[in-house]
Amino acid sequence: MGAGVSGNQGKPSILAGAGRGRAFDAANDAAALRLLEEQKHVFADWSSVKASLETGTSIQGRDRDILDALVELDARLDLVTYTQTAKRLLQDATNKVNPLDGWSPSVPQGETLQAHSEAWRAMERVGLREVGACAFVLVAGGLGERLGYDGIKVSLPTESTTGTCYLELYIKTILEFQRRSGNTLPLCLMLSKDTEAATRALLAENNNFGMRADQISFVVQAGVPALSNQEAHFVLDNNEILCKPHGHGDVHSLLAQSGLPKKWLNRGLKRVFFFQDTNAFALRTLLPALGSTASRNLDVCSTCVERRAGEAMGALCLLKKGTLSLLKNVEYNQLEPLLLSTTGKGDVDTPSPYPGNTNQLIISLSGEHGYVATLERTGGNVPEFVNPKFNANRTFKKPARLECMMQDYPQLLEGGSVGFVTLSRRAVREYAPVKNSPESAIDKVKQGLDAHCASSGEADFYALHGDFLRCGRDVVIGGKDSPVLYRGLSVEMPPRIVLSPSFALIEDDVIKAAKGVTVHKGATLIVEGEGSVELEDVVIEEGSALRISTVRGVELRVLGLKVANDGYRIEAPGVTKAEVIRGFRIVRRDETHLKFEEPGSYAVAPLDLSSDDEEEADASRLPLFIGAAAVAVLAFFLLRRRTV
Numbered sequence: 001m002g003a004g005v006s007g008n009q010g011k012p013s014i015l016a017g018a019g020r021g022r023a024f025d026a027a028n029d030a031a032a033l034r035l036l037e038e039q040k041h042v043f044a045d046w047s048s049v050k051a052s053l054e055t056g057t058s059i060q061g062r063d064r065d066i067l068d069a070l071v072e073l074d075a076r077l078d079l080v081t082y083t084q085t086a087k088r089l090l091q092d093a094t095n096k097v098n099p100l101d102g103w104s105p106s107v108p109q110g111e112t113l114q115a116h117s118e119a120w121r122a123m124e125r126v127g128l129r130e131v132g133a134c135a136f137v138l139v140a141g142g143l144g145e146r147l148g149y150d151g152i153k154v155s156l157p158t159e160s161t162t163g164t165c166y167l168e169l170y171i172k173t174i175l176e177f178q179r180r181s182g183n184t185l186p187l188c189l190m191l192s193k194d195t196e197a198a199t200r201a202l203l204a205e206n207n208n209f210g211m212r213a214d215q216i217s218f219v220v221q222a223g224v225p226a227l228s229n230q231e232a233h234f235v236l237d238n239n240e241i242l243c244k245p246h247g248h249g250d251v252h253s254l255l256a257q258s259g260l261p262k263k264w265l266n267r268g269l270k271r272v273f274f275f276q277d278t279n280a281f282a283l284r285t286l287l288p289a290l291g292s293t294a295s296r297n298l299d300v301c302s303t304c305v306e307r308r309a310g311e312a313m314g315a316l317c318l319l320k321k322g323t324l325s326l327l328k329n330v331e332y333n334q335l336e337p338l339l340l341s342t343t344g345k346g347d348v349d350t351p352s353p354y355p356g357n358t359n360q361l362i363i364s365l366s367g368e369h370g371y372v373a374t375l376e377r378t379g380g381n382v383p384e385f386v387n388p389k390f391n392a393n394r395t396f397k398k399p400a401r402l403e404c405m406m407q408d409y410p411q412l413l414e415g416g417s418v419g420f421v422t423l424s425r426r427a428v429r430e431y432a433p434v435k436n437s438p439e440s441a442i443d444k445v446k447q448g449l450d451a452h453c454a455s456s457g458e459a460d461f462y463a464l465h466g467d468f469l470r471c472g473r474d475v476v477i478g479g480k481d482s483p484v485l486y487r488g489l490s491v492e493m494p495p496r497i498v499l500s501p502s503f504a505l506i507e508d509d510v511i512k513a514a515k516g517v518t519v520h521k522g523a524t525l526i527v528e529g530e531g532s533v534e535l536e537d538v539v540i541e542e543g544s545a546l547r548i549s550t551v552r553g554v555e556l557r558v559l560g561l562k563v564a565n566d567g568y569r570i571e572a573p574g575v576t577k578a579e580v581i582r583g584f585r586i587v588r589r590d591e592t593h594l595k596f597e598e599p600g601s602y603a604v605a606p607l608d609l610s611s612d613d614e615e616e617a618d619a620s621r622l623p624l625f626i627g628a629a630a631v632a633v634l635a636f637f638l639l640r641r642r643t644v
Helices: 030-038 046-055 061-077 079-094 118-133 166-181 196-205 250-258 260-266 286-296 332-343 371-378 406-412 438-446 454-469 507-513
Strands: 104-106 111-113 134-139 187-192 216-221 271-276 300-305 315-321 324-330 356-364 384-386 402-404 418-423 484-486 489-491 496-499 524-529 532-536 545-550 554-559 561-563 568-571 585-588 592-596 600-604 607-609 637-640
Touching (some): 030 046, 030 079, 046 061, 061 079, 079 384, 079 402, 104 332, 118 134, 118 166, 118 286, 134 260, 166 187, 166 196, 187 196, 196 216, 216 250, 250 260, 260 371, 286 300, 286 356, 286 418, 300 406, 315 332, 315 356, 324 332, 324 406, 324 418, 356 406, 371 406, 438 489, 454 496, 454 507, 507 532, 545 561, 554 592, 592 600
Parallel strands (some): 134 187, 187 216, 300 418, 496 524, 524 545, 532 554, 554 600, 561 607
Antiparallel strands (some): 271 356, 384 402, 484 489
């Protein structure tokens, strides 16, 4: 499948038919023979292989298997181009050539949106009108090894209170976009050989989390040959050519080969949104970014956040060289030397004047500079790079490979309107990816940077939802728990608030749905499901838990409720693999559960729900105010669950 600028794009393999009874022609097959000669170390008996190629004698055994593997790679990658590119880039790396030499950086100008401002809410409204014409592409080719987790990252819980995994959260949010727009919205997942089977199984086991199967498509990336030295020699591992991931930039070449973007355009869709696998807020912040993109009629828009000096995230810079000007993501390890060499001052200012790139892209499908036209012209092959790690004697510490990045797509454009929008900080970052192990997170924190691990991501998740809830009228959110060390990392857990997309998709939703809500320290509030919920004068006492579950078609008003029970508790250590990387688990000791499984209009009137209540509250004690659309009173129960 896709392989960056080395993509073969339908060309026949120069190795096709090698060793299968056809003698190599000296003139026509010279390039193929040179390629094999350069990689002769992978064969058990190169002289015999070469003689067979020149005479048309069949090749057998281990060497046959190796040659077949090279033929397959060449058909996909164009190994001549791959090795030539690798040699050039490896030579530059050896000579410490900076690929940005000659470019001068300056701070780019874009739009900044402040959460809770009228401008933010206005862009959310525009985005909500535009999202019904979007396709979604989730880049999910990597495993969780960097996290200390051996499964697929999209199966990880976003938080422990409900256990909702990343893929479920993304799909449920897209389905809410779909419900509000009335349009069926496609989702494409870029997978790899490491994640394909497990991701497909996760979807199958959960009925696609409510999404129709025909809405979901897949593109699967394959690896590229690992390189052992500056001569771009391939690595042989257990008598096989060792291949490694090529990077998430493959998504563009894979989509070009799939034909999906043209199908989306022909369906009347206008844009594609690209996002990463473990950033729980990606779709919650899409709407203001989409509104900004549409308002400025951008061909490409990057979603950015404020960046700290030295933070391990790319920075958007306006680069100039002579008459050339380019808005480019500069990786954090390149930013420092670039700034030092051009301005004399490194990456030291906090917040950085250079916006932090979140690897979330909004790209227009149509037009001369649109995605479809650009893929047809370029094949989606974004520029490659190599990042070898050297020993003291300049040998490789471990095999390297060519890589490419999704966010480098703008470099394929020949004109067009490229911009960005910076989303300002709330109580926490809108960008809170889970990408580091606990050990790595500790090192980050010591450097004054964000931990970006499972435990910090969970705390950030609750904090952002609490911040959403504060958009309501007279809402009070209690403080954080005292710091606790989990896996050596200090975590301050805010009240555990989890709000469904149907309840809190945009700030306007919460302004309408929440009035006089108080969630005390250590308390839990869960609003889940697809129904419409309004909360008014609701108090959840310290350490208590209120869970509200609805189905589509439920309209619920919760009025004057005071909840006091034993709630949920955090216990250490974790037990499951997902809990182990957090260092804790959530135990449900008690909860007040308002559960509505039949459509209808309901209202829960004042009632003190304390831990002394009966296990099953009598529905007759609860006044039900039925909306005009309801034709019958549907009983509901206040279910309480106690874990011993």
